[in-house]
Amino acid sequence: MSQTLDAPRTPVRPARKKGVNWEKWGWIYMRVSGVVLVVLIFGHLFMNLMVGDGVSAIDFAFVGGKWASPFWQWWDVAMLWLALIHGGNGMRTLVNDYARGPKLRAAFKVAILASVAILILLGTLVVFTFDPCPVGQPADLLPSFCAA
Amino acid sequence: MWSWVLHRITGVAIFFFLLVHILDTALVRVSPEAYNAVIGTYQTPIMGLGEVALVGAIVFHAFNGLRIILIDFWSKGTKYQKVMFYVVIALWVITMLGFTPRHLINVFSH
Numbered sequence: 001m002s003q004t005l006d007a008p009r010t011p012v013r014p015a016r017k018k019g020v021n022w023e024k025w026g027w028i029y030m031r032v033s034g035v036v037l038v039v040l041i042f043g044h045l046f047m048n049l050m051v052g053d054g055v056s057a058i059d060f061a062f063v064g065g066k067w068a069s070p071f072w073q074w075w076d077v078a079m080l081w082l083a084l085i086h087g088g089n090g091m092r093t094l095v096n097d098y099a100r101g102p103k104l105r106a107a108f109k110v111a112i113l114a115s116v117a118i119l120i121l122l123g124t125l126v127v128f129t130f131d132p133c134p135v136g137q138p139a140d141l142l143p144s145f146c147a148a
Numbered sequence: 149m150w151s152w153v154l155h156r157i158t159g160v161a162i163f164f165f166l167l168v169h170i171l172d173t174a175l176v177r178v179s180p181e182a183y184n185a186v187i188g189t190y191q192t193p194i195m196g197l198g199e200v201a202l203v204g205a206i207v208f209h210a211f212n213g214l215r216i217i218l219i220d221f222w223s224k225g226t227k228y229q230k231v232m233f234y235v236v237i238a239l240w241v242i243t244m245l246g247f248t249p250r251h252l253i254n255v256f257s258h
C-alpha cells in the first residue's frame with residue numbers, strides 16, 4: 001500500500017470562478033476591522049483600566065454612567081460587532097487549518113457562528129435596553145444621577 | 149514565524165475572553181448586585197495579574213496586526229517586515245511599562 005500526499009497548498013475545494021469572492025472580502029474585513037478595533041479597544045482599555053482607579057472603580061454605577069451617553073453605547077456596540085465577527089472569522093481560519101474531516105470542521109464552524117450570532121444579539125440588546133436606574137434597587141449601588 | 153505563532157495564540161485567547169466578557173457584562177441587565185458580584189472577581193490580585201497578561205496579549209495582537217497590514221499594503225512592507233517586528237516588540241514593551249505599574253497599583257491598593 002503506497003500512500004500519496006496532496007501537493008503542497010492544494011485547496012480543499014477549488015476557488016470559485018464566478019460570483020462573490022467571499023474569501024477575499026473576509027481577508028479585507030480582517031484588515032479594515034483590525035484598524036478600527038485598535039482605536040476602539042485601546043480607548044476602551046484606557047477609559048476602564050487607566051483613568052481614575054481603573055479596574056477597582058468598575059461597578060454597576062460605573063457602567064450606568066458610561067451608557068447614559070449614546071457616544072459610549074455606540075462605541076461599545078461597534079466594538080462588539082467588529083470584534084466578534086473578526087474573532088469568529090479568525091477562528092474559522094484556525095478550523096480550516098487544523099480540524100480534520102468534513103463533519104468535525106462543519107461542527108466547529110456551526111459552533112463559532114452560533115456563539116458569534118448569539119453574543120452579538122445579546123450584547124446589542126443589553127446596551128440598548130439597559131436601565132441605569134432600575135426601580136426598587138438600593139440607591140448606593142446606582143449611578144448618582146438616579147437620585148435626582 | 150514566531151510573530152505568526154504569537155498572533156494566532158493571542159487571537160484565540162482574546163476571542164475566548166471576549167465570549168466570557170460579554171456574558172459577565174450582560175449581568176447589568178439582571179441586577180446591580182449580580183453585576184457587582186462578578187466584576188468584583190476581576191478586582192482580586194490573581195485576576196489583576198491575569199489582566200496584565202490579557203492586555204499584553206491584546207497589545208501584541210494589535211501592534212502585530214498593524215504590521216501584517218503594512219506588509220500587505222505598503223510597497224516596502226516585506227522588505228522591512230523584520231524591522232517592523234522589532235518595532236512591534238519595542239512598542240509593546242513601552243505600552244506595558246505604561247500600563248502594568250498603574251494597573252497593579254489600582255489592583256493592590258484597594
Ligand code: HEM
Binds near residue numbers: 033160162211216
Ligand atoms: C486590536 C486590534 C486588532 C487588529 C489590528 C487585528 C488584526 C488582525 C489581522 C491583520 C489578522 C490576520 C488576518 C489574516 O491573516 O487574514 C488577525 C487575525 C486574527 N485575529 Fe485579530 N486583530 C485585532 C483584534 C482582535 C480581537 C479583539 C480578536 C478576538 C476577538 C482577534 C482575533 C483574531 C483571530 C482569532 C485571528 C486569526 C489568527 C490567524 O489566522 O492566525 N483579533 N487579526
